[in-house]
Amino acid sequence: MKYMSKRYLVLEDGSLFEGTAFGASCDEQFGEVVFNTGMTGYQETLSDPSYCDQLVVMTYPLIGNYGINRDDFETIQPAISGLIVKECAEFPSNFRNEWSLDEYFKQKNIPGLSNIDTRRLVKKIRQNGTMKGVMVDNIEDLDACRKQVNEFNYKRDQVRRVSTVKPYVVPGNGERIVLVDFGMKHGILREFTERHCHVTVVPYNTTADEVLQLKPDGVMLSNGPGDPKDVQDGIMLVKDLMGKVPIFGICLGHQLIALACGADTHKMKFGHRGANHPVKDLRTGDVWMTSQNHGYAVTEESLSQTSLKVNQLALNDNTVEGLEHETFDIFSVQYHPESSPGPQDSNALFDKFLNKIKGGIIHA
Structure with missing residues (x-):
């Protein structure tokens, strides 16, 4: 077996998991321990900027079996803190394979942990909620390590670290879209370019005046x-743009729209992360399977005093999955219609957005 060195995961509740290291070496890697239920799509998961500062546990037991290819990245530089799997495939097999998971993680200086009981770990998270954890190669004093984990504080600037620093343009002959990058997946950009849109990607702290100048x-x-x-910055941007231009929000963008309209959000027990989450459209009764990755949700009770109406709910826990503004051309979804990875049931939402634009209905 290629990966022989030991590696440990220590949780804030004192739990210790001993396994095998892969990827980069790891003196100390702190993060929020979360789990993803996808059977495939690990490359898109590890390169999704929304996993910034998180140690991600894959519930599917075999990860890395089709390797890493050059096409399926959602960002150039992954922001994930580490990956935890039951078994890391040593010899991937796929015609698109370029690197093994171990090789790629070494390139990107990301640590991985394998050969632990991921079922036990995920059950613990489901029972107790997401927890702080640290991944280490050596433990000299377990009690001191546990204390460090409990004293660790999450950073609050993830969006700043994953957003683009400068605006850039992806030319097209169609509608002119400003895409605000709060940690954008490349799949979103791809959906617009496939529809021939002229897309300008701007940083998270771009002002409404700067957007409207475009x-x-x-x-x-x-x-x-x-x-x-x-x-x-994002909340203020939405407030200043409402009624001046059609707006479509995905995931964090969905939550920012809710906050800008006076609603509230809350942290979920263990969130939604995977490619098999059913969502019901309350208007049509249709149920879509969706790709999701979020640890916060819009608080439904807080919407009563706003102009936002719930039009979609998660069937697993009845959390808010879709919103639409009663007055302005604004709508949002909590899931990922661009998939990457996941089902493409809701991909037509990009067409809905472009149809709103073409309709020319902009409320002053």
Whole structure:
């Protein structure tokens, strides 16, 4: 077996998991321990900026079996803190394979942990909620390590760290879209370019005046990591743009729209992370399977005093999955219609957004 060195995971409740190291060496790697239920799509998961500062546990037992290819990345530089799996495939097999998971993680300086009881770990998270954890190669004093984990405080600037620093343009002949990058997956950009849109990607702290100077036909608010209440620039941007241009929000963008309209958000017990989450459209009765990755949700009770109406709910726990503004051309979803990975049931939402733009209905 190629990966022989030991590696440990210590949780804030004192639990210790001993396994095998792969990827980069690891003196100390702190993060929020979360789990993803996808059977495939680990490459898109590890390169999704929304996993910034998180140690991600894959519930499917065999990860890395089709390797890493050059096409399926959702960002150039992954922001994930570490990956935890039952078994890391040593010899991947796929015609697109370029690197093994171990080789890629070494390139990107990301540690991985394998050969632990991921079922036990995930059950613990489901029972107790997401927890702080640390991944280490050596433990000299377990009690001191446990104390460090409990004293560790999450950073609050994830969006700043994963957003683009400067605006850039992806030219097209269609509608002019400003895509605000809060931790954007490349899949979102791909959906617009496939529809021939002219897309300008801007940083998270771009002001409404700067956006409107670009003369957009519509504004897209991307996904992103962390607590939406920490992204005050995004909340203010939405407030200042409402009624001036059509807006579509995904994931974090969905939460920022809710906060800008006076609603509230809350941290979920263990969140939604996977590619098999059923969502019901309350208007049509249709049920879509969706790809999701979020640890916060819009508090439904807080919407009563706003102009936002719930139009979609998660069937597993009845959390808010879709919102639409009663007056302005604004709508949002908590899941990922661009998939990557996951089912493409809701991909037509990008067409819905472009149809709103083409309709020219902009409320002053």
